Amino acid sequence: MKKFTGLLLIVCIHGFFLPSAVAQEERTALVPLPSVDDFTKGNDGWSFALGLGIEYETAYEGSDEFGFEPQPAGAVQWRNGDDIFFWAGEALGWRGLRSDNWLFEAAIGFDEGREEGDSDDGRLNGLGDSEESTEFVVTARRALDTDWRYHLVSRVVTGGNGSLGLFGISRRFGDTYDGTGSEISLVASFHDSEYANHGFGITAEQALASGLAETRMSGGFRSIGLDYNYRYYLNDNWQIFGEALYEYYSSDVQDSPIARSNYEAEVSVGFIYVF
Structure with a gap:
C-alpha cells in the first residue's frame, strides 16, 4: 500500500504542473471534474446510473488492518440547467453551478458509525459500538481558470458527532468536458473536539473495559491527504471509475491508542452503467 501510494504521488505531482491542452469537446457535465458524479450527459430531466465497486481500505479510522468490501455505485439525478438534484446511496442532495466558476453542493448523508467487530484482531474490544448519525455536508468549489483545470475546494461536515472541515x-487532467479523465486533490482537514473524540477518544468507562488508556482529544488540525479520482467511458453507457485516498494523521491523532497506524488509505475501482 505504501509503495503504491508513493508511486501515485510521484506520477500525479509530476503531471500537476504540466500545461493543459486545449479542450476539444463541448462541455456536457455540470463541471468537468471526475470527482463529481454527473450522469446527465448535458441533458435536462432524469438520469439513472447503477454499478458496483470494490474497495480495499482500512477497517476503521486509525486501523492497521485492511480488507476488501463491495460497494454499490451510481445515482438517480434530475437536472435543470445548472442545477442537479441527486440521490446516491445514503445521500440526498443538490449541487449547482454559479457564474461558471462556483460549484456549491449541499447534502444529507448517513454515518454508520464504528462497531467492535470492525477489528478482526479484537483491537476495539471494550470500546463498544459508536452511534449512527445523520450528517449534513456543504461543499464549495472555486475554479481558478475557465476550464476547471485548477480549483479550490472546501467542505464542512456536521452532525450528531461533531464537525469536520x-x-x-x-488539479484536473485530460481534455474532455464530460466529467471523465483524472483529478488529484491536496487537502488539509480539521475537526472539533466532539468529532475527534468520536473517532479517537476513549472515555473512563471504555478505558476500564478495554484496558486502553483514557484519552480526551481536543479540536484542531486532523490530517493532510491526497485524493486521486479517475473516470472513463468505455462506450455510450458503460463507465469505469477509480479512486485512491491517502490521509496522514496529525501527531495528536497518532497519540490516540485507537490509532494503530499513522495514516488511512483506500483504493477502489468499479463499473457503472448509465441508462
Whole structure:
C-alpha cells in the first residue's frame, strides 16, 4: 500500500504542473471534474446510473488492518440547467453551478458509525459500538481558470458527532468536458473536539473495559491527504471509475491508542452503467 501510494504521488505531482491542452469537446457535465458524479450527459430531466465497486481500505479510522468490501455505485439525478438534484446511496442532495466558476453542493448523508467487530484482531474490544448519525455536508468549489483545470475546494461536515472541515486545491487532467479523465486533490482537514473524540477518544468507562488508556482529544488540525479520482467511458453507457485516498494523521491523532497506524488509505475501482 505504501509503495503504491508513493508511486501515485510521484506520477500525479509530476503531471500537476504540466500545461493543459486545449479542450476539444463541448462541455456536457455540470463541471468537468471526475470527482463529481454527473450522469446527465448535458441533458435536462432524469438520469439513472447503477454499478458496483470494490474497495480495499482500512477497517476503521486509525486501523492497521485492511480488507476488501463491495460497494454499490451510481445515482438517480434530475437536472435543470445548472442545477442537479441527486440521490446516491445514503445521500440526498443538490449541487449547482454559479457564474461558471462556483460549484456549491449541499447534502444529507448517513454515518454508520464504528462497531467492535470492525477489528478482526479484537483491537476495539471494550470500546463498544459508536452511534449512527445523520450528517449534513456543504461543499464549495472555486475554479481558478475557465476550464476547471485548477480549483479550490472546501467542505464542512456536521452532525450528531461533531464537525469536520476540509480545505484544499485540485488539479484536473485530460481534455474532455464530460466529467471523465483524472483529478488529484491536496487537502488539509480539521475537526472539533466532539468529532475527534468520536473517532479517537476513549472515555473512563471504555478505558476500564478495554484496558486502553483514557484519552480526551481536543479540536484542531486532523490530517493532510491526497485524493486521486479517475473516470472513463468505455462506450455510450458503460463507465469505469477509480479512486485512491491517502490521509496522514496529525501527531495528536497518532497519540490516540485507537490509532494503530499513522495514516488511512483506500483504493477502489468499479463499473457503472448509465441508462
